[in-house]
Amino acid sequence: MSMFEGLKFRKISSPIHSLDPRVKFFYVIAMFAAAVMYMEIIPLIALFLIQIPLIIAAKVTRQWIKSMRGATYLAAIIFFTNLLFSYFYPTGESFSYIVEHATAMTLRFVVLVESFSVFFLTTSPDHLGLALENSHVPYEFCFAFTTAVRFVPVLAEEAQTIMDAQKARGLELEKGNFLKRVKNYIPILIPLIVNAIRRSLELAEAMESRAWGATKNRTNLYELKLHRGDYVLTALTVLLIVLAVYVRLYIPIPAVSEILG
Amino acid sequence: MEKQIFKTDRKMPIIEADNLTYTYPGAEKPSIREVSLKIEKGEFVLLTGPSGCGKTTLCRCFNGLIPHFYEGKLRGEIRVAGMNVAEHAIYELAKHVGLVFQNPENQLFALSVEKDVAFGLENLGVPREEIRKRVDWALKVTDIYELRERPPYELSGGQQQRVAIAAVLAMQPEVIVLDEPTSFLDPLGAKKIFEDIYRLNRKLGITIVLVEHRLDLTAKYANRIIIMDEGKIVLDGEPRKILVSEEVHLMGIGIPKVIRLYQFLKQRGKDLGEPPLSSEEIAKKLRERLGR
Amino acid sequence: MIEAYDLHFVYPNGVEALKGVSLKIRNGEFVAIMGQNGAGKTTLVKHFNGLLKPTQGKVLIDGVDTREVSVAKLARKVGFVFQNPDHQLFCETVEEEISFALKNFGFKENVIKRRVTWALNLLGLTRYRKTSPFMLSGGERKRVALASVLAWNPKILILDEPTIGQDYAQKEKLRQFILQMKAQKKTGIIVTHDVEFVAECNPRVVLMSNGKIVADGEARKILTSPEILEKASIIPPEVSRIFLELSNIGFPTNVIDIYEAGEIILDFWEGKRREHV
């Protein structure tokens, strides 16, 4: 799952990392909207290219390339299903048009993955949780979010330990036919579930002991303030949308095949 | 406000249990029985006893987890900082009693240390500037100020446990209850935690209740030891008296080696005077006796 | 016999937990592995039953490279009791829990029955035979986990942090059990922070720090060297600390046993008295 691997946040500091998550989210939505507006290759390529400076500024080029590489598999599937679709349901278009259409659909997907990876590669989970809290999302939900982020690796490690403990008692997971193999997982699943429950009880106990639910008007140690960079990105994003709408409405976009031919 | 009033009233015990009996929901017999005790402000109490004797259960009564979180059947009365536990919510009690648990992993939930330490104060709706002040103070007292921006789960066990202590400290409670806080730590890490706790007790006057099996490591810090067995308090008093008593030897408690050595010598007619609680103490006595 | 040669291990996340460990544990030896949190103790012992395979170097169990045999096969010989019993208990009764491994190893029905009874008896769990392991106390669950490994009578037994959260009586039982193992010439390895417990058992001590072995020798030698111990975040046991303090008045510094300590002090005391007479 290297596409998700690429989406994993790493703590570094850059101008992009310190942007307000809400602004970055607005940017992702805008990219999404702009990409959906177009079926032509040229503007989609433009959308793809204009994000690259952000990635370089955020110093996450390597991880970004990794996530894009992870996405190629899905991109290929999108490309070929589009081709096949036109093949099975012919609309009388020329072959070059069909290819161009499939390419455009694929590019759309690529642009989406690109903007999402900009978001996830540069937004720390606690920053995101904080943004949620500041956006009037109920606190319980925000807490659930950060706790999940916090405990997923812990549970993964626990699953590994449990597997080791059972292997040490002679359990062989890969032995037997299909049914037997499914059954092999019972000695792993039961401790995993029991421990998850026990853990969540302990967690609840610790939360209660620290005044959980004392008041509806919870305060927050951190305050999200918009800085200059946030205004700049917001302005750029708005500009992008205006431009995209304008081009869509008033400027005819040639297909690549027309330019070439 | 109420804290201020409380602080002037020195004679009132901070924890006062009267004939407390508690049964977990669905359990056949009570886990603590007829427990009566008074803990005064500023005491350092060591709570010990065989596994399953009800130490953790008693700690849960101190901040209202019992009966509010665990339900079950509570008889008798317990008052903490003048409040009847049964009548006050856990979050009210949390301002007066902080609980630190055995496993650091399951009591830290935020993604940065300072956010974790701020958790309780945020819940109480304390204004931001005040939170900042108290969080920084708690981090400095526990000596983890440099770690404030790190994610807690990346820290060592000892550092994590220190974060957990800072987190209750930030709420400025009068009592901190620690349930086997160092059992996952290496000896040096454990020693540092115990010394920190001792400092909180000496310097800030915070009342400490420490649950611990290993009396070797902790007896010297306490001015009182309470020993439980099968849900009851069976011994309660000064460490030097308790640890040399007949009864304690019959109970299967781990008597510190210094005490055992002291008694070995005493039985052979070599009296060292007052029972020692640490290796330094007994060494000093022996040097006075045997040194040239 | 366990042999490790220049063992290195790197976790997938890039943490280098072992940085060149070489170690030989002969049959019938009793070894305590100690060292600070994160020193790599658990990582090291997980190599002894093949749960982890060396990134570099090799581990031989009775001459066989762990990379060449399955964990299940090695486990027959090397029993491993994990730190937290809740990571392995899953059956409805204690009896089933103990027979789980025996079934995996293909023992016959009547042998299983005999072994289960033997293990229950050994650890004082007979009255819980039909009880659910989840109903037991922490200390008891730990004993069930131990019984479930002992049942197949492995030649080598590894215990990771067996004394955590245990009271004195339970620790004493564990110590008795370990002595019994020693008498039967079985190899025992415990990973622990509990200096007092180690001082009472008096095993060979292997001290680790930062993925390396920093000291290896008799308990009475290692546990009485504060400089070496400090590197591994360990404090000498109580008795040793007393004697270290008294070294300037001529006390020996290599004492960890309380009875020996008592006799020595008595000798000094009486010797002094004789001087006075």
Ligand SMILES: Nc1ncnc2c1ncn2[C@@H]1O[C@H](COP(=O)(O)OP(=O)(O)OP(=O)(O)O)[C@@H](O)[C@H]1O
């Ligand atoms: N949540 C619970 N529900 C039901 N029974 C419980 C619960 N927690 C503890 N008990 C029971 O209450 C008794 C006292 O347990 P407690 O955890 O207070 O002991 P402890 O003295 O803290 O022991 P240890 O030293 O092992 O931590 C035990 O018999 C235990 O089985």
Ligand SMILES: Nc1ncnc2c1ncn2[C@@H]1O[C@H](COP(=O)(O)OP(=O)(O)OP(=O)(O)O)[C@@H](O)[C@H]1O
């Ligand atoms: N599953 C894992 N994935 C990644 N890193 C790990 C894993 N398990 C352990 N580590 C790391 O490897 C190092 C050695 O860990 P190990 O568990 O062997 O230490 P230990 O000596 O047993 O410590 P403790 O006394 O705390 O049990 C530590 O830095 C730890 O963070």
Ligand SMILES: [Mg+2]
């Ligand atoms: Mg307990």
Ligand SMILES: [Mg+2]
């Ligand atoms: Mg370990």
